[in-house]
Amino acid sequence: MTAVDTDIERRWELIRSKGPYGLLAFAALLSAATAAELTPGTTRRTAAAVLVAAGFGLQLWWGRASRTRPGPSTAGTWYYTARWALGFALTWLNPFFSFYVAAGYFDADELMSGRRLRWIGPFACAIAVSSAQAGGLPFAAWTQWVLFAGLLVVNSVILTVVGHLTTQQEERSRARAETIAELERTNAALQQALDENAALHAQLLVQAREAGVADERRRLAAEIHDTIAQGLTGIIAQLQVVANAPDLATARTHLDRAAGLARHSLGEARRSVHNLTPVALEHDGLPEALKGTVAEWAERSGVRAEFTTTGTAEQLHDEVSATLLRIAQEALSNASRHARATRVGVTLTFLGDEVILDIRDDGQGFDPLALPERTRTGGFGLPGMRARAERIAGSLTVESEPGNGTALSARVPLVPHE
Template identity: 35%
Template structure:
């Protein structure tokens, strides 16, 4: 997997995990809120129904209160009270019932077949003793009880909320109730609505998460495409620059060979031909040919020097023979000879022979840096410091020139090709390349991890004293 794909994955994966966590948290909170809301609605509804039932029971108590309070306890008086309660119905399923405190049914307007039956041991489908619960609540001073009972209008068992009180004077339990199937239906509708809302919320979160991930992916793709285009443009520019540099180097070598070495060889050839013709015409006058041959030898020496100069420009022999520091000293001497620059080369630390590619890279960086200083910096003094440390070798080039805008130079694909080449050369060797510039001057630092050469280093001879170069 490529680095950009990993970065995109690292951007998308936390977002997806975060959205998934948010979805789970929202679902949990919404479910808990729906349950809490359901409990509150159910409690409030049951409380209101309980108050309503208590008012109904109080109304029934007030209807039979004159007969109870009369002190009579005969059968006619009780029958009159039962008839009065039987007439007090409300709605299709609202009625009053009577039991004695031993569980025998005394009156039931909707289910007359129960009258006279002992229902003390009657159980609902869940096994609860229905009548005993009602009598216990009545003896405790009255209260509400939830139980299962057959609904008269549908002849089906339905949840019911009853409210009962005791009539101690006649050993009665008086009560009424309201069926809760409509309450259960309302609560199921609330649950269904809450579940629908939760699903819609989760769907919205999913849509938002999908859009967010797509936006991040699209942004990453756009950035990737943009970076690829920029990289391709820089690569094309670099390729053109490499080709151009090769052609410039070939043209330079051609000019030097043609204008220097070639002409010197031609002149030597002409001098030798003149000496040959003289000897042919006057063999006895050999002494007069000696100056001509001396001139030819001098010109051959010039040819050899020119060949050495061209070879040094291609790769200095001192870099292979005496090491990096000596090559930097020689480079400084050559650049000082043809300019007004004052170049100081220093060395610190315990010298060690570097690997060929490392020594070459540091030398080329110094060469490029000094060339740029000479051409563009308008500097008077340059300091080149080579430092050998325990685990790295550092080259520092500092000048007192006018400086330049580093960020602008690096962002312009048409400029700074040489600096980018140096940076890439260091990166290829696992090194670091730091460049800083201001109106007070420019500072270049190239650092490479120490990797010794496979060849054992030869002891370098003492360098010749150079007044312009100091060694620390």
């Protein structure tokens, strides 16, 4: 219930509890002022005074009794009936006492139990009020009866209309109170849901942060494997050749290559610390970087390698270029370490909204399903290349069988350079 409804209800309660006192006192004053004309005779005046005193006594008694009997009850019905009887008798003695009877218009619903009594009570009050309006009882002429009947009809219609409007207003107030209560329950449920969502959001943020940290760790590990580890492997290979070099010129050549690999690895390490972008892509696009990588690998490994670009080349997003270059570097490293190939072909294809990188070799091949469990699910070989492709919504497929070489294909979305 709103503050306005509470204030209105408080005022109505004041009218119901104090109204009969005021109306009885007002009627008694008017009756005393008109006693000579409307209440002739000592007996009638004495009777009126006694009934007025009885009326005040009845009000005082009900003021105390109503505290223990709130709402419609049998006691309230008897009080209402007794008050009407007193009021009707007083109205018979002096028509101005009909003001006291009119108090029954306001509290029938609060006192009388039973739906019919709540209509009969006000109608009985209308009888007393109409008789006073017609000139007071007893009627001296038939015209007063006709006037009384007309006034009773008018008062009854007014009571019916007012009662109907009052009932509608009460129903609207009740419906509004129920709506407010439902809104309060809904708001409470909504607040609870918001609190739960906030807790879930905080939990998701923690999980996302942990997942991001783990993903970044895997990414850094893959970068180290694809750059520094491969460079160190190349340096070791060149130094092994130096150890068995037949002459100083051959040894110097391989030492120069080892030094070049060391400088390249150092540049990759510094680049990884800053932004993880491959050195080869610092000044060139992906086709040029792949071409240089394939040529350097061929010179270092002694394996014939060819690079081809098909389609209309575009400047790709840095992440896409870095991913494909890292996949190519890992595939070439695997070819030199495991495939024992004599020929390798690398093709970069720009096809609509996709970029495809194919690496093929004529090496000894392998059975993908026969790989050790750790190699298929961990490490930084095929799983690392596949994870790189999937990180940018791409895919990696590998076709190989023993004795028939290996074909690797990475397909990623074509995302232009920003």
